[in-house]
Amino acid sequence: MNQGLRVPVDWCMRRGSFSLFIHHHEEASMSELDWQSDETRLLDLERIDERLQRYRLHNANADRAVSRSLERYGQLSPVVVCVQDDTIILIDGFKRLRAARKIKGMTQLHTRRMLVNEQSAKAAIYTLNHVGQQPQELEEAWIVYSLVREDGLSQVEAAELLGRHKSWVNRRLAMMERLADVAQEELRLGLLSPSMARQLTRLPAGNQVEALAAAREASLNSQELSGIVDLLLASSTKEQKQCVLGDPRRALRQANPHCVPSWDPRLSSNGNRAAKQLASLLDQLAKMQSWLRYRGRGDLMACDREPLLPGFERLARESGTVSEACQDFLKELRQP
Numbered sequence: 001m002n003q004g005l006r007v008p009v010d011w012c013m014r015r016g017s018f019s020l021f022i023h024h025h026e027e028a029s030m031s032e033l034d035w036q037s038d039e040t041r042l043l044d045l046e047r048i049d050e051r052l053q054r055y056r057l058h059n060a061n062a063d064r065a066v067s068r069s070l071e072r073y074g075q076l077s078p079v080v081v082c083v084q085d086d087t088i089i090l091i092d093g094f095k096r097l098r099a100a101r102k103i104k105g106m107t108q109l110h111t112r113r114m115l116v117n118e119q120s121a122k123a124a125i126y127t128l129n130h131v132g133q134q135p136q137e138l139e140e141a142w143i144v145y146s147l148v149r150e151d152g153l154s155q156v157e158a159a160e161l162l163g164r165h166k167s168w169v170n171r172r173l174a175m176m177e178r179l180a181d182v183a184q185e186e187l188r189l190g191l192l193s194p195s196m197a198r199q200l201t202r203l204p205a206g207n208q209v210e211a212l213a214a215a216r217e218a219s220l221n222s223q224e225l226s227g228i229v230d231l232l233l234a235s236s237t238k239e240q241k242q243c244v245l246g247d248p249r250r251a252l253r254q255a256n257p258h259c260v261p262s263w264d265p266r267l268s269s270n271g272n273r274a275a276k277q278l279a280s281l282l283d284q285l286a287k288m289q290s291w292l293r294y295r296g297r298g299d300l301m302a303c304d305r306e307p308l309l310p311g312f313e314r315l316a317r318e319s320g321t322v323s324e325a326c327q328d329f330l331k332e333l334r335q336p
Contacts, residue, residue: 035113040078043111045101048081049089055125055142056094058190067099078110080128082121091121092128119151123161136194137175138187144169145176175201180208195222199229202290207232214245227252233286236278
């Protein structure tokens with residue numbers, strides 16, 4: 001509700017301004033109500049609220065490209081907004097708005113209104129960008145997280161709103177909840193690239209900060225960080241992890257393309273063989289987990305399903321059996 005409505009009525013009447021106040025409020029409200037969804041208007045830049053920007057990633061190169069286009073050709077398409085409680089909230093066109101605010105003498109943008117509520121506005125961010133350039137996976141995760149954890153929608157309701165399956169919503173929600181707070185903040189500030197953040201989510205939250213610090217210290221790119229994450233997931237001892245984090249580039253150079261070297265002078269011959277098998281298995285599991293989570297069905301064709309089905313059924317069955325046996329073995333290892 002407009003804050004002006006909270007001004008006491010007698011205060012306005014004593015100054016003879018109550019009728020004028022009501023007139024202006026009704027005029028503004030009727031103007032916004034008369035703004036149809038297919039109508040484009042020129043809107044002052046300062047009137048546009050950017051609160052939904054937090055669901056989009058910052059890309060400096062894209063910002064510069066949009067700024068050059070806006071200066072050279074002008075605004076080619078309207079930005080999209082919604083109106084909530086007399087506030088005009090931007091849904092699509094964040095780069096155009098940022099660019100317009102930097103161009104001298106540009107004070108307005110052509111704007112189209114969508115008649116949506118708060119939840120539908122968030123869904124529209126996904127839908128509008130899906131038509132042109134699909135949103136980053138982490139942007140999708142932010143939207144899903146907000147709808148489910150902040151707005152209280154069930155995963156089924158969020159899936160229906162976004163036009164996706166519940167499993168898709170579940171994967172995006174899990175991604176957001178797996179990314180450590182420090183990494184999330186750096187991602188929002190543009191200090192961490194989306195591809196590197198995606199690699200970090202493969203690690204437990206407690207290990208992401210160490211991996212991020214090591215990557216920053218060694219100036220690793222996304223591909224190199226992916227290799228480090230593979231090595232960390234395949235490391236079976238604390239010493240191996242410390243070796244990887246202490247000198248990531250050396251670890252990458254020494255890493256065998258098929259398995260992680262796992263000789264430990266503290267172990268017997270049988271112990272080292274077990275450590276090597278464990279490292280190789282963890283490496284393969286990490287790769288399979290990454291493939292299932294991020295590529296999976298997108299890599300396969302319809303003709304692949306039937307031949308691969310028995311193998312994946314066996315993987316699901318036997319991985320459960322190995323997990324149970326591993327839990328029993330851990331109990332034995334921890335005994336004095």
